[in-house]
Amino acid sequence: MSDSEAQQPHRRNQLNDLSGREWLYATRSIALTGTPPTPLNDLTAEEWAAWSAPILASAYPTRGPASAAHHIRKAHPSPKPPALLSEIIRFFTKPNGWVLDPFAGVGGTLLACAQTQRQAIGIELSPHYIDLYGQAADALNLARLPVLQGDAREVLNSPSIQQQRFDLVLTDPPYSSMLSRARTGQRRKQGNGAATPFTDDPADLGNVDYPTFLRELTSIVAQTLQSLRVGGHLVLFVKDLQPTPEHHNMLHADIVSALYQLSQLRYRGYRIWYDQSAMLYPFGYPYSFVANQVHQFLLIFQKQAEGEL
């Protein structure tokens, strides 16, 4: 790649407006970064490599102006940092591109879309979380993007979704009832990933058993494919749970296997987000090794034309 190619978007790049260098770094399977200390474009490859060395502690701030109204969003058990979502959105869409988040929570995806001049629609079961998203958008002086309240399985059939062609489905689904069971007892003490259920609603995908969760998530993804353009991407956040004697709990692998049923979806691989602000717990100490899972998977899929696979 020549210097000039590294610094500007390639003339045949139909996906985004990233320079060659930005594209290259966005494909790393591990991102050690939080918010870069200077805008990405200003870093040389050497400076970036030095900055992203594992020894450099970096985390998205949870206080102050750079926290993206975390003081409001933290009422949700698992709000995602808009700065991280912005990086994903900038890779998978052009400015003014369309993004769908069927599990919008307190609006990490929507805030990131407003910050990066993308259009978006969210869907969220809980009116409370939608209200908090609105408050966060106001606090940040960002446009309130539309969030449709209800069960994604129903709302995805509505005309406002069906009539839109999205470039990216970016979402962070709830996990199965393994999480809601973690409210009490040992698992909560162990902080096994996210100990609080999102809602008490039976329609909450976090409140169903694991086989049902995998089946329903697959069917929701199939629904989103109807509104995703051919060539558009699906990016799913997934955090594995701690292994138990009954199950390895590698959700990311089970979800990829489940989504292989969808013939129009091609699995493109994953990136890992290392959440440097994740709490560490002395799980097995001082008797046995139990991993502290401080990373999440970004599972990346692309919609193919019928018969293209």
Ligand SMILES: C[S@@+](CC[C@H](N)C(=O)[O-])C[C@H]1O[C@@H](n2cnc3c(N)ncnc32)[C@H](O)[C@@H]1O
């Ligand atoms: C992991 S959270 C998303 C957090 C979000 N990325 C953010 O930054 O706030 C998953 C969300 O899905 C919602 N949810 C669960 N089941 C749903 C369903 N059937 N339809 C729509 N939303 C649902 C939950 O209320 C929860 O807020």
